[in-house]
Amino acid sequence: MKNQVYLYPIWVRLWHLLNALLFLTLIVTGLSLQYSSNDYSLIRFDWAISIHDIAGIALCVAYIFYLFSNRFTSNGTYYQFHLTGMLVRVLKQLRYYSIGIFKNEDAPYPISIDRKFNPLQKISYVIVMYVFMPIIVITGTALFFPEILPTDLFGISGIHIVDLIHIVTGFALSIFMAVHIYFCTIGKTALANFKSMINGWH
Amino acid sequence: MKKLLFINLIVLFSTFLIAQEITDESVEHSPENSKCFYCHGNPTYSFYNEILERNVTNRMNPYLIIDSALYYYQNHSSFECIDCHSYGFKTFPHDNELQMEAMPGCFDCHEGDDEVYNFAKIDQQFQESVHSTKHSQDFTCWMCHNPHTYKINARNNQNLLETIVYDNNICLSCHADINKYQLISSDKNPNIIEKHDWLPNQISHFAHVRCIECHTDTSNNILVAHKVQTKDKAVRKCVECHSQNSILMSSLYKFQAIEKRNKYGFFNASTLDDSYIIGANRNYYLNVLSGLIFGFVLLLIFIHAVLRIFIK
Incomplete structure (x- = not known):
């Protein structure tokens, strides 16, 4: 473990693993529901509904746990950022990923015990966890209790609007998932970051 | 309890809807009917009892009370009572023998009336339906279509949710009323709520689709399918509705579904005014x-x- 820092405590790793599994489950079942058909079906509709519901409830619980843990442990500090100079820092990181990485340049914001995320990671994680996640959790909860939704919202069915928001947010999170998994291969080796999320050491 | 309350609310709501638009002034009503409603529109009636040699007032059988407001709102509001009932009823007090006379059915007048309503197909579907095959002659059109109140709904009403409530109430008039159910069956009336326990979001389904969507064999020739099938043939696969080729397009939304995808690019867009169906409205x-x-x-x-x- 020489030259390595212990960045991911056990609760972060367990939460992250659970979150990842639930995310994948929700994406697959969500796609199956959205593109359900009489002729072909990824997962049987009623099974997909049940699995999606259970995974969604579990994701809500995991998300509440995450919010409380970030509030009461030092992990939350990694998500704090200053707007001043943020754009410059993000662009610098973007330049590294699109040009510098191919010239074997050093990463502009190397990971340390004080900086778990580079600026691009930080801004994307904040948007995902503090903007998209609340939206998908709230809309998902509303769709779980469709009777509470207004039948008419600006001339359109409440379920229709909420479902559209839910699906579009789910799509954005799916894009994040694909990019996130790929970016995890950018480490000392292609599997280094995945190992870090297992043993906690970076 | 919540579900029973919901069904009660549906019944109340439909009564309210009917009461809202209660009169159709364009149709001429027979003044002769007022003589019938004088007794049959009230909870009591009076007559001169020749044996007692005095006027007596009796209670009217509640099943024989006809709401004149609903009568004059229904399809056959221009009819005189004796167009269907025996001429002998013009005499009061009525002859008891008259009660034994057979009542006319829809096809006594509508046989061959196929251009608009396709009664031949309706008759064929009804004869093949479980209502007819299981109950034989006991089950007539009047079991579902109350001759004193029935008004065509699906064809004329732009508000589909109202149509759903109206049509479902026809089924519930027997299947949620043991007294009427046992007119034709000695079986125990199945509990609709329990029988549909498997259905997710039961309340939402009951409010947004008609019973016949799942319980009939749909046909392209008539607006409302009449071939009610046995429960083992009822639709149970979610994707029958929750898919791009939703069966609702050939039943509930048949006449609204002329366009396939013209409302902001939504498949089955005609459903969007009333409901959002996962898988069908992408x-x-x-x-x-x-x-x-x-x-x-x-x-x-x-x-x-x-x-x-x-x-x-």
Whole structure:
């Protein structure tokens, strides 16, 4: 473990693993529901509904746990950022990923015990966890209790609007998932970051 | 309890809807009917009892009370009572023998009336339905279509949710009323709520689709399918409705579904005014856009990964 820092405590790793599994489950079942058909079906509709519901409830619980843990442990500090100079820092990181990485340049914001995320990671994680996640959790909860939704919202069915928001947010999170998994291969080796999320050491 | 309350609310709501538009002034009503409603529109009636040699007032059988407001709102509001009932009823007090006379059915007048309503097909479907095959002659059109109140709904009402309530109440008039149910069956009336326990979001389904959507064999020739099938043939697969080729398009939304995808690119757009059906209402443009975006992201990832492998 020489030259390595212990960045991911056990609760972060367990939460992250659970979150990842639930995310994948929700994406697959969500796609199956959205593109359900009489002729072909990824997962049987009623099974997909049940699995999606259970995974969604579990994701809500995991998300509440995450919010409380970030509030009461030092992990939350990694998500704090200053707007001043943020754009410059993000662009610098973007330049590294699109040009510098191919010239074997050093990463502009190397990971340390004080900086778990580079600026691009930080801004994307904040948007995902503090903007998209609340939206998908709230809309998902509303769709779980469709009777509470207004039948008419600006001339359109409440379920229709909420479902559209839910699906579009789910799509954005799916894009994040694909990019996130790929970016995890950018480490000392292609599997280094995945190992870090297992043993906690970076 | 919550579900029973919901069904009660549906019944109350439908009564309210009917009461709202209660009079149709364009149809001429027979003044002769007022003589009938004088007794049959009230909870009591009076007559001169020749044996007692005095006027007596009796209670009217509640099943023989006809609401004149609903009568004059229904399809046959221009009818005189004796158009269907025996001429002998003009005499009061009525002869008891008259009660034994057979009542006319729809096809006594509507046989061959196939251009608009296709009664021949309706008759054929009804004869093949479980209502007819299981109950024989006991089950007549009047079991569902109350001759004193029935008004065509699906064809004329723009508000589909009202039509759903109206049509479902026809089924519930027997299947949620043991007294009427046992007119034709000695069986125990199945508990609709319990029988549909498997249905997710039961309340939402009951409010947004008609019973006949799942319990009849749909036909292209008539607006409302009449071939009610046995429970083992009822639709139970979610994707029958929750898919692009939703069966609702050939039943509930048949006449609204002329367009396939013209409302902001939504498949089965005609349903959107009343309900949102997962799997059936996906949007064509969002589908294409999301596919393009996802494909573009995967392409970028692929290019980046290839460059990392070969340039490094």
